[in-house]
Amino acid sequence: MNIMSEAAVEKALDQKMNTVPYKMIGKDVSVYYGEKRALFDVNLNIRENTVTALIGPSGCGKSTFLRTLNRMNDTIENCRVTGKITLDEDDIYDPAIDVVELRARVGMVFQKPNPFPKSIFDNVAYGPRIHGLARTKAEFDEVVETSLHKAGLWNEVKDRLHEPGTGLSGGQQQRLCIARAVAVSPEVILMDEPCSALDPIATAKVEELIHELRTNFTIVIVTHSMQQAARVSQRTAMFHLGNLVEENDTDKMFTNPDDQRTQDYIMGRFG
Amino acid sequence: MSMHIMSAYDEELKYLTRRISEMGGLAEQMVGESVRALVNSDLALAQKVISDDTILDEAERQIGEKAIITIAKRQPVAADLREIMGSIRIASDLERVGDLGKNNAKRVIAVAGSGIPRKLARGLEHLAELALVQLKEVLDVYASRSPEKANSIRERDEEIDAIYTSLFRELLTYMMEDPRNITPCTHLLFCAKNIERIGDHATNIAETIYYMATGAQPEGERPKDDNTSTLGAVKD
Numbered sequence: 001m002n003i004m005s006e007a008a009v010e011k012a013l014d015q016k017m018n019t020v021p022y023k024m025i026g027k028d029v030s031v032y033y034g035e036k037r038a039l040f041d042v043n044l045n046i047r048e049n050t051v052t053a054l055i056g057p058s059g060c061g062k063s064t065f066l067r068t069l070n071r072m073n074d075t076i077e078n079c080r081v082t083g084k085i086t087l088d089e090d091d092i093y094d095p096a097i098d099v100v101e102l103r104a105r106v107g108m109v110f111q112k113p114n115p116f117p118k119s120i121f122d123n124v125a126y127g128p129r130i131h132g133l134a135r136t137k138a139e140f141d142e143v144v145e146t147s148l149h150k151a152g153l154w155n156e157v158k159d160r161l162h163e164p165g166t167g168l169s170g171g172q173q174q175r176l177c178i179a180r181a182v183a184v185s186p187e188v189i190l191m192d193e194p195c196s197a198l199d200p201i202a203t204a205k206v207e208e209l210i211h212e213l214r215t216n217f218t219i220v221i222v223t224h225s226m227q228q229a230a231r232v233s234q235r236t237a238m239f240h241l242g243n244l245v246e247e248n249d250t251d252k253m254f255t256n257p258d259d260q261r262t263q264d265y266i267m268g269r270f271g
Numbered sequence: 272m273s274m275h276i277m278s279a280y281d282e283e284l285k286y287l288t289r290r291i292s293e294m295g296g297l298a299e300q301m302v303g304e305s306v307r308a309l310v311n312s313d314l315a316l317a318q319k320v321i322s323d324d325t326i327l328d329e330a331e332r333q334i335g336e337k338a339i340i341t342i343a344k345r346q347p348v349a350a351d352l353r354e355i356m357g358s359i360r361i362a363s364d365l366e367r368v369g370d371l372g373k374n375n376a377k378r379v380i381a382v383a384g385s386g387i388p389r390k391l392a393r394g395l396e397h398l399a400e401l402a403l404v405q406l407k408e409v410l411d412v413y414a415s416r417s418p419e420k421a422n423s424i425r426e427r428d429e430e431i432d433a434i435y436t437s438l439f440r441e442l443l444t445y446m447m448e449d450p451r452n453i454t455p456c457t458h459l460l461f462c463a464k465n466i467e468r469i470g471d472h473a474t475n476i477a478e479t480i481y482y483m484a485t486g487a488q489p490e491g492e493r494p495k496d497d498n499t500s501t502l503g504a505v506k507d
Contacts, residue, residue: 227346254348256486267351268280270273 023048023188023218024069024106029083031064031073038064041083042244044237046188051210051219053229053250056239057265062222065239066190069220070106071099087188104131107181111193113173115165115180120157123165123176124148127184143183150216151179152209171202178209182217189213191221195228207232226266230254238262272350283341284351287334287358294330294365295410297323299403301372302469306399308376309462310392312383320376327369334362350486357483361413364472364479368406371465371472378458385455391445394438395463401431402466405473412480421481422489424473431470432496438463439499467497 024046031039039061046052046069054062064073071092073079085092092102104127115123124144128134134143144161148154153175157168165176174194181189191210195203210219210232223229229236230250237247238259246259257263264270275281301320308316338355341347347355405424412420442460445452474493481489 226348230348255352257349263349264273266348268276270276 020047020050022046023088025084025086026065026068027084027086029065029068029081029085031061031068032080032082033076034078038242039068040242042239044244044247046218046220047235048218049214049216050235051214051221051233052235052237053233054220054222054237054239055224055226055229055265056245058224060239061242062237062239063192064242065244066192066220066222069188069190070103070108072108074099101131104184105186106188106190107184107186108190108192109174109177109181109194112197113170113177115168115173115176117164117166119162120148120165120168120176121161124179124183127180131184133184147179147183150182150213151175152205152212153179169202171198171205174198174202174206175209178206178213182213186217188218188220191219193222193224196224203228226254238265240265277345280341280345280351283337283345284354286337287341287355290330290334290337291358291361291365291413292410294327294334294362294369295406295413297327297330298365298368298372299406299410301327301369302375302399302406302466303403305372305375305379306396306462306466308379309382310396312379314379314383317376317379321373324369324373327366331362331366335359350483353483353486357479360479361476364475368469368472371469375462375465378462382455382458382462391438391441391456391459394434394441395459395466398431398434398438398463398466401434402469402473405431405470409473409476409480412477416480416484418481418484421477421484424477425481425489426494428470428474429494429496431467435463435467436496436498436502439502443503 022045026042026044026046029039029042029044030037042061042065044065054066056062067073068081068085069092071081073081081093087102087105090097092106116126118126121144124147125134125140128140128143134140145154145158148157153172156172157176165173168176174197178189178194194210195206198206207228210221213219221229221232230253233250235247236250236253238245238253238257238261240261246253246257246262248257253262254266257266301323304316305320307313308320338359341355342352345351405427409421409424412424439460442456442463446456478489478493481487
């Protein structure tokens with residue numbers, strides 16, 4: 001029996017938070033949709049192997065910021081991003097960067113589960129196939145199995161890998177999407193309200209998964225649920241009207257936040 | 272602080288605040304009456320204090336229940352969470368204050384008619400006055416939530432400790448003078464200790480209020496001037 005309990009280890013890990021290196025650095029990030037400015041000089045760094053939650057009222061820019069991290073905004077017409085975002089040392093807005101490769105390194109899970117209209121197996125194998133990460137049948141079998149294991153779905157689907165992914169329940173579909181994201185071995189996983197379409201049990205399973213994935217990946221999650229942010233994250237960033245209001249340890253954020261606007265928002269008071 | 276979007280939430284928090292204030296008022300009254308009963312050997316008054324304690328116990332239970340329901344329903348965070356946790360702690364401190372008052376009241380029977388010297392009774396009264404001032408002020412601070420005032424109350428507990436120590440010494444002297452004083456004086460010693468404890472509870476409440484208002488624990492050790500634990504020890 002180890003002397004240090006799991007809780008104590010966790011606490012020690014959390015206390016070391018301030019020494020955790022940055023995986024992604026966002027410097028003076030601004031986003032414009034045509035004439036409209038959606039983000040104002042946001043400086044937010046994402047720590048390695050940490051779950052960072054982005055919270056704030058609707059239209060505050062949290063999803064916009066999330067989408068700048070793997071250049072999802074590129075797909076929106078007349079969306080312009082200024083400032084600098086680096087992944088490790090690489091400037092992700094450098095014209096020399098291959099966006100497809102970037103999105104393999106920074107994966108994404110969306111609000112609504114969106115499996116491909118293919119089999120469960122093919123949903124997971126798709127990424128490794130297009131990125132050339134697996135070649136033989138044995139390699140594909142292995143990557144599919146490990147990814148489904150990591151997403152906590154293997155036991156539920158191992159006997160029906162060739163049935164359509166769309167036939168799974170909502171919660172299972174979302175975990176399939178997480179398995180699909182994990183299959184290409186990304187470094188960072190972005191999640192945009194991954195549980196808002198799920199019931200509490202499916203939500204709990206996804207949250208447990210996020211907790212486990214933290215060991216191998218860096219996770220950024222946008223959520224409307226304060227309690228979810230409190231439950232799954234170690235760092236929390238609060239956005240308001242396109243500005244980053246406060247970024248702090250989650251424990252501090254939910255017991256004694258520094259900013260009045262954070263306080264009002266998380267307590268459900270009139271700002 | 273601004274209002275909650277859900278007004279029922281504000282009502283629940285207001286309920287806790289109101290009940291705490293009521294408890295505070297009753298606890299204060301019980302302590303005052305118990306000392307008066309002791310000094311005047313008033314058995315009827317002592318009996319009233321003893322029966323009032325059940326009201327205080329019930330209030331603490333109700334506050335605890337309401338707090339649990341509010342936590343379960345609202346999942347409070349930050350200042351709201353501190354407010355509710357603080358209410359639970361303060362209610363339990365006030366319930367203890369009531370218990371101490373009741374304990375003093377119970378001793379009235381043993382002490383009554385033993386002819387305690389006026390001087391001793393006055394000493395006890397003075398100690399109780401100080402503790403009551405502490406308690407009253409801390410309840411005012413609860414209403415205002417001023418962390419500065421909470422801190423100043425905390426620093427004043429020293430005064431009560433000092434008087435308690437001198438009363439302790441006096442009681443020892445009386446016991447040594449005449450063994451027949453031992454019974455009443457022992458009871459009075461417990462009464463004095465009870466009152467000194469009430470000061471400590473007032474200080475606890477001040478610390479809780481400080482935490483509720485700021486989210487931080489008050490800094491530094493609590494000032495202490497209670498030397499009775501070594502009093503009478505033989506020096507080398």
